[in-house]
Amino acid sequence: MKDKIFKGLLFAAALAILLLTAGVIYVLVKQSLNVFHEYGVFGFIFNAEWDPRPETEEYGAWSFIIGTLFTAFFALLLCIPFSLPVALFNGEYFKGYKISSFVSSVVDLLAGIPSIVYGLWGFYTLRPIVIQLGVNAQGFGIFLASIVLAVMIIPYASSLSAEFLSMIPDTVKEGAYSLGATRAETIRHVSLPMASSGIVAAYILALGRALGETMAVTMLIGNTTNVPTSLRDTGNTMASVIANQFGEADGLKLSALIGIGLLLFLITAVINLIAKFIMKKLSVR
Amino acid sequence: MSDRVKFSNVKKRAAKDKIVFGLVCLFSFLSMIPLFLIIWEVVSKGYKNFNWRLFTQVAPSSMDALIAKMSGEPIPGGILNGITGTILIVGMAVLFTIPLGLFVGIYLSEHPENKFARTVSYLTDLLQGMPSIVIGIIAYIWVVKPLRSYSALAGSVALTIMMLPMVVRSTEETLKMLPRTLKESGLALGASYTSVIFRVILPSGFGGIFTGILLAVSRVMGETAPLMLTALGATVVNWNILKPTSAIPLLIWDFYNDPNLVDIIWSASLLLLIVIFLLNWIAKIVARRWKI
Amino acid sequence: MENITENKLNNQNENSTNEPILQLRNVSVSYAPGKKAVNNVSADIYPNTITAIMGPSGCGKSTLLRAINRMHDLYPKIETTGDIYLKGQNIMEMNPMEVRRLAGMVFQTPNPFPTMSIYDNVLAGYRLNCIKLTREEKDEIVQRSLMAVALWDEVKDVMNRRGSFLSGGQQQRLCIARTLALKPEVLLMDEPTSALDPVSTNKIEELLLDLKKNFTILIVTHNMSQAARISDNSMFMYLGDLVEYAPTRQMFTKPQHKKTEEYLTGIFG
CATH class of the missing domain: 1.10.3720.10 (MetI-like)
Incomplete structure (x- = not known):
C-alpha cells in the first residue's frame, strides 16, 4: 500500500514536468495570441518597426x-x-x-x-x-x-x-x-x-x-x-x-x-x- | 618491395607539430585570463565597501548617496535587503525543487525504457535550454498576474523552473550509476520498495544528488533577468512572500542604473562571487568525498 | 633447414651473408623509475623470418615490441634505454616519426580509422605523412596493398564505405594493408589475432607466411600453437627478461630453460 502511494507520487512528479512544459507553451501562445492576431505570424516576425507611441503603435520582431x-x-x-x-x-x-x-x-x-x-x-x-x-x-x-x-x-x-x-x-x-x-x-x-x-x-x-x-x-x-x-x-x-x-x-x-x-x-x-x-x-x- | 617511400619533410612537420602544441597552450592560457580579470576587478574595487555595514544596512537611496558624496564621505548603507531577499527567494525555490526534482529523477532512473519517461526526459532537456528571461515571463503570467503583485513567491517559482531540470538530471544520472544489485539485494531482504529507495538508494547516491543541488543553487543565485519580471525589488527588508522583494543581483542592477550608487556595486558583486565560488567549491568536495 | 645446430637461428635468406636486419642491444623499458617492464634484452632478428615473442601476460612482450617503433615516446612517463639497430642504423637516434614508418605496427584490436573509407584507410599513411600522390599512384598503391593481404577481391566494389563496416578479420587485414602501403622494413604485430575468430585467424596466419617473402615479421602471441605454426624463431620472455631465443622447432622440442619448459607444458601461463 505504502509502495503504491510512493510509486504514484513518483509518477505524479514526472507528470508534473509534462504539465509544466505544456503550461509553458500554452501560456506563451495564449498571451501572445493578440499580437499574432493583429499582424499575422509572418507580419509580426518580418516587421522591423517597433513603435510603442500610442498614436502610431506598431510592433514587429x-x-x-x-x-x-x-x-x-x-x-x-x-x-x-x-x-x-x-x-x-x-x-x-x-x-x-x-x-x-x-x-x-x-x-x-x-x-x-x-x-x-x-x-x-x-x-x-x-x-x-x-x-x-x-x-x-x-x-x-x-x-x-x-x-x-x-x-x-x-x-x-x-x-x-x-x-x-x-x-x-x-x-x-x-x-x-x-x-x-x-x-x-x-x-x-x-x-x-x-x-x-x-x-x-x-x-x-x-x-x-x-x-x-x-x-x-x-x-x-x-x-x-x-x-x-x-x-x-x-x-x-x-x-x-x-x-x-x-x-x-x-x-x-x-x-x-x-x-x-x-x-x-x-x-x-x-x-x-x-x-x-x-x-x-x-x-x- | 625494395624501393622506399620518400619522406623528406620530417623536420618541417615536426616543427609544425611543435607550433600547433604551442598555440594550443597559448590559447588555452588566454582563455583563462578573463576569469582572473573579472575576479581582479571585482575584488580590487569591491573590498573597500566590503564591511559589516554591507550586511546590516539596507541599500541607500539615491538621495542619501548623493549627499554623502557631495560631503566627501563614503556612501552609506549596505545590501541587507538584497541578502535577505536572496535567502528568501532562493530558499523557497530550493524547498520547491528538491522534492519534485528528486522524485522525477528517481522516476526517470527507475524507468529508463518507458516511453512516458523518455518523453519526460526530453522535456527536461527542453526546460533546461529555456532562456531565463522566458522563464521570467512564465512566472510573471502564472504568479504575478493572478496575485496582482510582484512577489518573492513569483521569483521562487521562476528559479524553481530553472533549477528543476538540473536537479532532475543530476539525480537521474547519479542513480543510474548505482549498481542494480544494490536495489535487488534490498528488495531480497524483504524491505519495501519505498524503504529501499529512501534507506538504500538515496543515501548511496547522496554525493551526486547533493552536488547537483549545490550547483543548481549556485547557477540561479546570480540570476537577474527572471527576478526583474517577478520579484521586482524592494527598498526594505521583506519577509512576506507575497510582497515585492529585492535580491543581490537585483540590487546590482539598480546600482548599475544609478550613478550615485555605483560605489557599492562592486562589494555586492564581490559577495555574490564569493558565495557562488564557495558553493562550487563545496560541491566539488562533496562530489569527491561521496564518490560512488 | 633440416639439421639446425643448437642455437643457430633460422635465417631464410640463405644466399645473403646472414646480416641481421634488426639488432636489439640491452633494451630496457621502465614504466616508473625502478620498475622495469623489459630488462636488458639483446637479440638479433634476421630478414624474411617470422619471430614469435611468447610469454605469460605481463612479461613485457608487448612492451618490447612497442619499443622497436618508439611507441613509448608518446607517453612521457615511460623510459626506454639501450640501442636498437635497424639495418645498421640506431633508431634511438632517429626521429620517432621515421622509425614508426620503417617499423610498421599492427595492433591487438583492429583499429581502422572510423571516419575514413576503406580506400582512404589504405592511403592513411600517405595522407598522415603529407605525401602528395597522383590518382594513378593512389589506385596502384591501394590495389597492391589490398592484394597483398588478400582483401582486394572482397572490398574492391565497396571502396568508399567506412573501414568499420568490414568484419573483424577484414578490418585487421585492412590495418595490415595500411601498414604495408608504406613499405616498412619490419612488421611488428601485437597479438594481431587475439580479437578474431578461428577462421579469420587462420587467414591472417596464411597471410603472414606469404608476407614473409618480402618482410621481416615480429609477432607477439600468447597462443603457443600459433607460434609453432608460423614462426621460424621464438623468444620466450618472463618477468621482463628474455629467457630463451631459439629456432621455434628447437624451443618446442628441446627447451633449454626450465621456465620455458614449464610455460610450454602449461604449468603456468
Missing part, C-alpha cells in the same frame, strides 16, 4: 531577431579559437594530467559567474577598450556584446568538446602514430574527424546559451530599435528587449513582448533538440 542572431553567431565565431584549444588541451594533450583538471576548473568557473557581473566587466573594462579601438563613439553595440558573450560560452563549448575528444580510444590514435604521423597530424586527420559530430553538438548548445543570454547583453548592446547591419551598430536582442521593456508594458505591447519570448523559446528549443539529437545518435554508436 525582426530587428530583435536579427540582433539576436547577429550577436550569437558572431560570439560563436569569436569563441572557437579559444574553446577549441582548451578542448584539445584538456581532452587530448593533457588528458588525465593534473594541469588539465586545473585548466578545466578555471574555465568552468567562467560558467559560474553571473551574467550581470559579466555585464559590469563589459561596461567598465571592455567598453573603454572598444571606444579606444574606434569601433564606435559610445562603445555599446553588437561588437561589445558579442565579445562578452563569447567569453561566457567558452566553458560550454570547450568542456563538452573535450569530453568527446577524450573518448577517442588510444588504439586508434596509436594507429596513426604507428604510420609516422605527428600529434598535430593525428589530431587533424583522426581525432577531430572522429569527434566532429560531438564538437558540433557542443557548439550548437553553446549557441543556444548565447541566444538566450539576457543581462550582460542588455547592459552592453545599446538597446536601440533598428536592424543592425554591422558590428559597429547598436541594437537589441530578443532577450534584451524583453528585459528592458517588460516592466512598463501592457496591452498589445505586453503581448508583443511575450510573442518575442515565444519565438525565442522556439528557436532555443529547436537548437537544443538538434544538439541533443546529434549526441543521442553518438551515444548509440
Whole structure:
C-alpha cells in the first residue's frame, strides 16, 4: 500500500514536468495570441518597426531577431579559437594530467559567474577598450556584446568538446602514430574527424546559451530599435528587449513582448533538440 | 618491395607539430585570463565597501548617496535587503525543487525504457535550454498576474523552473550509476520498495544528488533577468512572500542604473562571487568525498 | 633447414651473408623509475623470418615490441634505454616519426580509422605523412596493398564505405594493408589475432607466411600453437627478461630453460 502511494507520487512528479512544459507553451501562445492576431505570424516576425507611441503603435520582431542572431553567431565565431584549444588541451594533450583538471576548473568557473557581473566587466573594462579601438563613439553595440558573450560560452563549448575528444580510444590514435604521423597530424586527420559530430553538438548548445543570454547583453548592446547591419551598430536582442521593456508594458505591447519570448523559446528549443539529437545518435554508436 | 617511400619533410612537420602544441597552450592560457580579470576587478574595487555595514544596512537611496558624496564621505548603507531577499527567494525555490526534482529523477532512473519517461526526459532537456528571461515571463503570467503583485513567491517559482531540470538530471544520472544489485539485494531482504529507495538508494547516491543541488543553487543565485519580471525589488527588508522583494543581483542592477550608487556595486558583486565560488567549491568536495 | 645446430637461428635468406636486419642491444623499458617492464634484452632478428615473442601476460612482450617503433615516446612517463639497430642504423637516434614508418605496427584490436573509407584507410599513411600522390599512384598503391593481404577481391566494389563496416578479420587485414602501403622494413604485430575468430585467424596466419617473402615479421602471441605454426624463431620472455631465443622447432622440442619448459607444458601461463 505504502509502495503504491510512493510509486504514484513518483509518477505524479514526472507528470508534473509534462504539465509544466505544456503550461509553458500554452501560456506563451495564449498571451501572445493578440499580437499574432493583429499582424499575422509572418507580419509580426518580418516587421522591423517597433513603435510603442500610442498614436502610431506598431510592433514587429525582426530587428530583435536579427540582433539576436547577429550577436550569437558572431560570439560563436569569436569563441572557437579559444574553446577549441582548451578542448584539445584538456581532452587530448593533457588528458588525465593534473594541469588539465586545473585548466578545466578555471574555465568552468567562467560558467559560474553571473551574467550581470559579466555585464559590469563589459561596461567598465571592455567598453573603454572598444571606444579606444574606434569601433564606435559610445562603445555599446553588437561588437561589445558579442565579445562578452563569447567569453561566457567558452566553458560550454570547450568542456563538452573535450569530453568527446577524450573518448577517442588510444588504439586508434596509436594507429596513426604507428604510420609516422605527428600529434598535430593525428589530431587533424583522426581525432577531430572522429569527434566532429560531438564538437558540433557542443557548439550548437553553446549557441543556444548565447541566444538566450539576457543581462550582460542588455547592459552592453545599446538597446536601440533598428536592424543592425554591422558590428559597429547598436541594437537589441530578443532577450534584451524583453528585459528592458517588460516592466512598463501592457496591452498589445505586453503581448508583443511575450510573442518575442515565444519565438525565442522556439528557436532555443529547436537548437537544443538538434544538439541533443546529434549526441543521442553518438551515444548509440 | 625494395624501393622506399620518400619522406623528406620530417623536420618541417615536426616543427609544425611543435607550433600547433604551442598555440594550443597559448590559447588555452588566454582563455583563462578573463576569469582572473573579472575576479581582479571585482575584488580590487569591491573590498573597500566590503564591511559589516554591507550586511546590516539596507541599500541607500539615491538621495542619501548623493549627499554623502557631495560631503566627501563614503556612501552609506549596505545590501541587507538584497541578502535577505536572496535567502528568501532562493530558499523557497530550493524547498520547491528538491522534492519534485528528486522524485522525477528517481522516476526517470527507475524507468529508463518507458516511453512516458523518455518523453519526460526530453522535456527536461527542453526546460533546461529555456532562456531565463522566458522563464521570467512564465512566472510573471502564472504568479504575478493572478496575485496582482510582484512577489518573492513569483521569483521562487521562476528559479524553481530553472533549477528543476538540473536537479532532475543530476539525480537521474547519479542513480543510474548505482549498481542494480544494490536495489535487488534490498528488495531480497524483504524491505519495501519505498524503504529501499529512501534507506538504500538515496543515501548511496547522496554525493551526486547533493552536488547537483549545490550547483543548481549556485547557477540561479546570480540570476537577474527572471527576478526583474517577478520579484521586482524592494527598498526594505521583506519577509512576506507575497510582497515585492529585492535580491543581490537585483540590487546590482539598480546600482548599475544609478550613478550615485555605483560605489557599492562592486562589494555586492564581490559577495555574490564569493558565495557562488564557495558553493562550487563545496560541491566539488562533496562530489569527491561521496564518490560512488 | 633440416639439421639446425643448437642455437643457430633460422635465417631464410640463405644466399645473403646472414646480416641481421634488426639488432636489439640491452633494451630496457621502465614504466616508473625502478620498475622495469623489459630488462636488458639483446637479440638479433634476421630478414624474411617470422619471430614469435611468447610469454605469460605481463612479461613485457608487448612492451618490447612497442619499443622497436618508439611507441613509448608518446607517453612521457615511460623510459626506454639501450640501442636498437635497424639495418645498421640506431633508431634511438632517429626521429620517432621515421622509425614508426620503417617499423610498421599492427595492433591487438583492429583499429581502422572510423571516419575514413576503406580506400582512404589504405592511403592513411600517405595522407598522415603529407605525401602528395597522383590518382594513378593512389589506385596502384591501394590495389597492391589490398592484394597483398588478400582483401582486394572482397572490398574492391565497396571502396568508399567506412573501414568499420568490414568484419573483424577484414578490418585487421585492412590495418595490415595500411601498414604495408608504406613499405616498412619490419612488421611488428601485437597479438594481431587475439580479437578474431578461428577462421579469420587462420587467414591472417596464411597471410603472414606469404608476407614473409618480402618482410621481416615480429609477432607477439600468447597462443603457443600459433607460434609453432608460423614462426621460424621464438623468444620466450618472463618477468621482463628474455629467457630463451631459439629456432621455434628447437624451443618446442628441446627447451633449454626450465621456465620455458614449464610455460610450454602449461604449468603456468
